[in-house]
Amino acid sequence: MAARTASVGVDVDSLCHYYRIHGLDESAATNAAWEVGVPRFLDLFAQVGVPATFYCIAEDLETEGNVARVRHLADLGHEVGNHTLHHRYDLSRLGPEEMLDEVSTARAVLEAAAGAPVVGFRAPGYNTSARLISTVFQTGHLYDTSVFPCAPYYLAKAGVLGWMRLRGRESRSILGSPRVLVAPSDPYEMSSSNPHRRGLQGGIQYPVSVAAGVPLIGTAFTALGRGPSLAATQVGLRLRNHLTIEFHAVDLLGLDDDSLDPALGMQPDLKVSVEKKYVIFKAVLDMVARHARVERLDTLVRERGAMT
Numbered sequence: 001m002a003a004r005t006a007s008v009g010v011d012v013d014s015l016c017h018y019y020r021i022h023g024l025d026e027s028a029a030t031n032a033a034w035e036v037g038v039p040r041f042l043d044l045f046a047q048v049g050v051p052a053t054f055y056c057i058a059e060d061l062e063t064e065g066n067v068a069r070v071r072h073l074a075d076l077g078h079e080v081g082n083h084t085l086h087h088r089y090d091l092s093r094l095g096p097e098e099m100l101d102e103v104s105t106a107r108a109v110l111e112a113a114a115g116a117p118v119v120g121f122r123a124p125g126y127n128t129s130a131r132l133i134s135t136v137f138q139t140g141h142l143y144d145t146s147v148f149p150c151a152p153y154y155l156a157k158a159g160v161l162g163w164m165r166l167r168g169r170e171s172r173s174i175l176g177s178p179r180v181l182v183a184p185s186d187p188y189e190m191s192s193s194n195p196h197r198r199g200l201q202g203g204i205q206y207p208v209s210v211a212a213g214v215p216l217i218g219t220a221f222t223a224l225g226r227g228p229s230l231a232a233t234q235v236g237l238r239l240r241n242h243l244t245i246e247f248h249a250v251d252l253l254g255l256d257d258d259s260l261d262p263a264l265g266m267q268p269d270l271k272v273s274v275e276k277k278y279v280i281f282k283a284v285l286d287m288v289a290r291h292a293r294v295e296r297l298d299t300l301v302r303e304r305g306a307m308t
Ligand SMILES: [Zn+2]
Pocket: 011, 012, 013, 083, 087, 123, 124, 125
């Protein structure tokens, strides 16, 4: 069955979180993800004519102007989703009280800023667990979109973390369960004991889409270029009921374009020009919008609820 629906998400991770991933001093981090990256995505989505979901970190709203930026997204018709309070990469391993605080306080902060209900959740680093999922659904969320069943991503992360350990550097990131690799690719009702399996009453999961072995995410589109990105997206449109496409706000930043700290060159996609990335992303989204109905995930979840 061809994809009937698609959704587009943007994780708005401030630059400080990238410094933390790479174990670098974060005092040089700027607010460019919010000030520059988000407006470029808003322009892209307006050009293509699609709504999106911006998964926001509540802590980032302490930076001046970011509360107004969240409200602006919502006023333009985009969804605001929960990307936790502090973007702790070890969220799935925290104790119950700390975990609850990360999920539920963030939701309250983001709802106040957006002036709209926040019902979608994405975990930092795509690491989830049965306990985290149950916390997410107990705190008023209607869907989760943290599962990323992508072997190349998982193996690359395992490799980077191992390499950093060898060099005596500590990353804040964790690898997570390999069970993610056998998770379903289309949206599914999760088992309450294992979020990577189908089941009953565990809540609805929208896994990040992978097609022809290619994750449908901004960094992969940048690495592959326009042709292969379109080819993978086309496979996804043929094979999946729904495509969950994912970007990060920094995907539309450039080291040179935006005079970023050269230390951030550890993220290779930041070395690619913004114009080049914009052209690739627009081609992918134009193709998706031609073949599927692109909706906010909160809209699709409510439609699904109304049908059952
Ligand atoms: Zn993130």
